[in-house]
Amino acid sequence: MSKRQDILDAASRLFTENGARATSTKSIAVEAATSEALIFKYFGTKERLLEEIIKKGYQEAAKTILPNLNEKDALAYILKIIEIPRILVDANPIFWKMQYKIMGLNAISQKYHDNFMRPCFERLEQSFSELKYESSELEAQLLLIYIDGMWRHFARLQEDVKKEEELTKLMKQKYNKK
Structure with a gap:
C-alpha cells in the first residue's frame, strides 16, 4: 500500500x-x-484531504448503486431506491459513519451529498407522476427524506443486517400496494 x-x-x-x-x-x-x-x-490542506475522501466515497457509492438507478419501470425504480440506504451503508460503513458525523458541519460534505442525490429526485418525481400520484414532487421529496434518515440511522447504529432488511421491506410494502 x-x-x-x-x-x-x-x-x-x-x-x-x-x-x-x-x-x-x-x-x-x-x-x-x-x-x-x-x-x-x-x-x-486537511480540507483537501477530507474532500478527497468524500469524493472517493461518493464515486464508490455511485458505482455501488448504479444497477438500482437503471430500472425503467416506475414502481420497480421506487422499490430499488428504498434499498439504497442499506446497500450504501453495508458496502462502506466507515465512509457513511464519517458522513453522518461531519455532514451537518461541513459544506463540502453536504455539497457532494446533494449532487449525489439530485438525479434520484428527478427520476423519483417522474416515477410518481407515471404512477399517477397526486403530488409527484412532494412524494419524491418525502421518499428522499426517508432515504436520508435511513442511511443516517443505519450509519449511526450499524444494526444487524436482518433489522435493516426488515425496515427496508416494511417501507417497500407501503409503495407496493398502490
Whole structure:
C-alpha cells in the first residue's frame, strides 16, 4: 500500500471517530506512520484531504448503486431506491459513519451529498407522476427524506443486517400496494 493511501485510510478512521474538526493533521500523520509534511505534500490542506475522501466515497457509492438507478419501470425504480440506504451503508460503513458525523458541519460534505442525490429526485418525481400520484414532487421529496434518515440511522447504529432488511421491506410494502 502507498503512503498516500495510508494517509487516506488513517484520516478516514480518525474523521469517523472524532469528526473532521477535532482531527489534526498531526494525529493523522501518527496514525498513518508518516510525517505531516507528506500529508501537506499530497493534499495541501486537511480540507483537501477530507474532500478527497468524500469524493472517493461518493464515486464508490455511485458505482455501488448504479444497477438500482437503471430500472425503467416506475414502481420497480421506487422499490430499488428504498434499498439504497442499506446497500450504501453495508458496502462502506466507515465512509457513511464519517458522513453522518461531519455532514451537518461541513459544506463540502453536504455539497457532494446533494449532487449525489439530485438525479434520484428527478427520476423519483417522474416515477410518481407515471404512477399517477397526486403530488409527484412532494412524494419524491418525502421518499428522499426517508432515504436520508435511513442511511443516517443505519450509519449511526450499524444494526444487524436482518433489522435493516426488515425496515427496508416494511417501507417497500407501503409503495407496493398502490
